Amino acid sequence: NAGVTQTPKFQVLKTGQSMTLQCAQDMNHNSMYWYRQDPGMGLRLIYYSASEGTTDKGEVPNGYNVSRLNKREFSLRLESAAPSQTSVYFCASSEAYYASGGSSTRQTQYFGPGTRLLVL
């Protein structure tokens, strides 16, 4: 299993250009997420998809759009890139499951290797 894969690994854009970041998971997870990571800010949720066919805004959705293409794939699009979108972007997926012997569930988010984006 490859887990969560992301393409491209690195991209340089000029202000105003558009691009799509691709993410795919082979773990049959229902939920997928897009985060951005900036120095001193930790990981911030951009958009997420709880299940195939649904998407919702996270903490920092402005300037981004997403598409849950199917259960495996979740893409992030920058329509008009800005220097403030220079960041490292991570895709993640998760599946809730029941802990053995108890009624609680837990989710583990599995992350991809990231895409480094530089907007000039």
Next chain:
Amino acid sequence: QKEVEQDPGPLSVPEGAIVSLNCTYSNSAFQYFMWYRQYSRKGPELLMYTYSSGNKEDGRFTAQVDKSSKYISLFIRDSQPSDSATYLCAMSRTSYGKLTFGQGTILTVHP
């Protein structure tokens, strides 16, 4: 004020030291608490997972949650150079919900 606060460090310790990493939070609705480890230029990976208050131990790692103080900790015993990474705390209100991350603490363990 951020919902989750984490001292970014950097923290540098000698091999074999006990490391203590901490996060505070303001939202009393958080019930699920996690620690992720992130090596340089890699994605985060789940290290510890705790539900509600209490302690959880896994090898050299111990996670503690004190909901009354809104404070969580990760202890690393007998630290190794391979533990050098960024450690991120994360928490959520539900088991399937969105995660809120701390800023991450950069840890270096030197031989």
